[in-house]
Amino acid sequence: MRRSVAFIAGASIAFAAALPVVAGDFRVRQTDRHFSVVEIDARVSDEIEFVNDDKVAHNIFSRSIVQPFDLGAQRPGESLRIRLAGAGEMKIECAIHPKMRLTIRVVK
Amino acid sequence: MTNKRIVFALALAALTAACAPEHKQAAIDPKQKEVMDTYRRPKDIPFDKENPYSREKADLGRALFFDARLGHENAVSCATCHVPGLGWGDGLVKSPATLGRTMPRHSSTLANLAWDELYFWDGRVDSLEAQMLAAVAGPGMNTPHAELEKKLKAIPGYAPLFAKAFPGGGEAITAANVSKAIAVYERTIVSGRSPFDAWIEGDEAAISDDAKQGFWVFNGKAHCAACHSSWRFTDGSFHDIGLPGEDPGRGRALKTIVKMQHAFKTPSLRDVTLSAPYFHDGSGGTLIDVVNHYDKGGIQRDSLSVEMKALGLSNVEKRQLLAFLATLTATGEPTRVPALP
Numbered sequence: 001m002r003r004s005v006a007f008i009a010g011a012s013i014a015f016a017a018a019l020p021v022v023a024g025d026f027r028v029r030q031t032d033r034h035f036s037v038v039e040i041d042a043r044v045s046d047e048i049e050f051v052n053d054d055k056v057a058h059n060i061f062s063r064s065i066v067q068p069f070d071l072g073a074q075r076p077g078e079s080l081r082i083r084l085a086g087a088g089e090m091k092i093e094c095a096i097h098p099k100m101r102l103t104i105r106v107v108k
Numbered sequence: 109m110t111n112k113r114i115v116f117a118l119a120l121a122a123l124t125a126a127c128a129p130e131h132k133q134a135a136i137d138p139k140q141k142e143v144m145d146t147y148r149r150p151k152d153i154p155f156d157k158e159n160p161y162s163r164e165k166a167d168l169g170r171a172l173f174f175d176a177r178l179g180h181e182n183a184v185s186c187a188t189c190h191v192p193g194l195g196w197g198d199g200l201v202k203s204p205a206t207l208g209r210t211m212p213r214h215s216s217t218l219a220n221l222a223w224d225e226l227y228f229w230d231g232r233v234d235s236l237e238a239q240m241l242a243a244v245a246g247p248g249m250n251t252p253h254a255e256l257e258k259k260l261k262a263i264p265g266y267a268p269l270f271a272k273a274f275p276g277g278g279e280a281i282t283a284a285n286v287s288k289a290i291a292v293y294e295r296t297i298v299s300g301r302s303p304f305d306a307w308i309e310g311d312e313a314a315i316s317d318d319a320k321q322g323f324w325v326f327n328g329k330a331h332c333a334a335c336h337s338s339w340r341f342t343d344g345s346f347h348d349i350g351l352p353g354e355d356p357g358r359g360r361a362l363k364t365i366v367k368m369q370h371a372f373k374t375p376s377l378r379d380v381t382l383s384a385p386y387f388h389d390g391s392g393g394t395l396i397d398v399v400n401h402y403d404k405g406g407i408q409r410d411s412l413s414v415e416m417k418a419l420g421l422s423n424v425e426k427r428q429l430l431a432f433l434a435t436l437t438a439t440g441e442p443t444r445v446p447a448l449p
Contacts (some may be wrong), residue, residue, distance in 0.1 A: 005300055056335075098225040099225045
């Protein structure tokens with residue numbers, strides 16, 4: 001089951017921030033230079049899909065020890081995915097827009 | 109630290125309300141109105157909850173900011189390279205540093221930094237407090253923190269100012285408190301109202317037709333608003349804009365991320381007519397040089413921002429862009445330099 005964590009309006013971001021999402025695969029949207037959610041509780045092997053619904057490019061990456069990655073430049077309209085490989089906490093950022101931050105807590 | 113900010117109301121509202129013009133309204137397309145509304149000024153400054161605003165801290169920070177005794181041989185202040193009348197830059201390609209050295213990058217504006225996330229052209233620190241501590245000990249001012257404290261303790265007039273700004277007993281004259289006071293002051297440095305603001309608020313006579321056309325070129329064909337967005341005319345983002353040079357910029361901290369090589373922080377465009385020269389290396393002598401650089405699209409390389417592309421601007425569009433940028437220059441009272449203790 002794909003659990004969408006996209007909140008269509010930017011005004012919903014604060015609400016999303018207060019409610020960690022649990023279980024399943026996840027879709028994270030990028031709108032108005034924000035992630036649609038700031039916390040995700042997930043399991044190893046879950047898939048995270050990053051959808052750029054913005055008008056500008058993003059560059060999602062993580063320096064986390066558990067699974068460092070760099071998705072590179074992501075143009076508006078593009079969708080990129082990662083499969084969670086290990087348990088632990090991952091800080092996800094946009095290299096271009098440092099205000100964009102997301103924490104994924106991964107359990108086995 | 110910056111994630112823990114709170115919004116703290118200041119007298120910006122007064123700046124906004126007191127200057128409200130008699131509006132000459134005109135019908136505006138709803139989609140255009142939506143774009144224009146993204147440029148409305150905020151009413152509050154976001155301060156750091158771990159270093160909240162107080163009048164005493166801001167006043168102390170202002171004195172410290174302009175006091176050349178903080179720097180090497182009592183001859184360099186923050187304001188040496190960040191001059192209010194020069195858009196908080198210094199008008200030089202690269203500032204002279206201490207001991208005969210030259211600063212590696214152009215002096216950037218200090219206006220509207222309370223809304224930023226990372227500081228310095230390369231984003232190497234995440235708070236204005238950390239920025240100040242690095243700057244005072246760096247090549248520009250060359251004052252180690254222990255020496256800074258010693259210098260300030262030797263100036264009798266500072267002791268009561270520190271005591272008021274940092275009540276509660278204990279030693280108040282510390283490098284950490286210097287950084288907190290200056291950071292609070294720097295967060296109060298907000299670009300003043302300009303003709304552009306009056307236009308955004310409905311005064312159609314506030315700017316010329318050329319400037320209005322330039323605003324739409326800025327938001328459309330010229331693609332400037334991809335990075336120079338919001339009332340600050342920056343989204344705090346990092347880009348390689350295709351200038352020559354070996355400086356890795358943000359890439360020094362993010363070595364493995366291709367798009368961060370030669371990437372630098374997008375500066376605010378408020379008061380941009382005052383802050384020549386331009387770019388992180390000061391290589392843009394005038395605003396038309398800057399416009400021509402973006403028109404060409406920059407050096408093609410893997411790290412070049414995907415927002416960069418050859419624009420094909422006409423001379424008329426370039427002229428309109430310059431007319432628009434000129435409307436971002438504040439018209440209010442200049443910043444006062446304080447009497448020093």
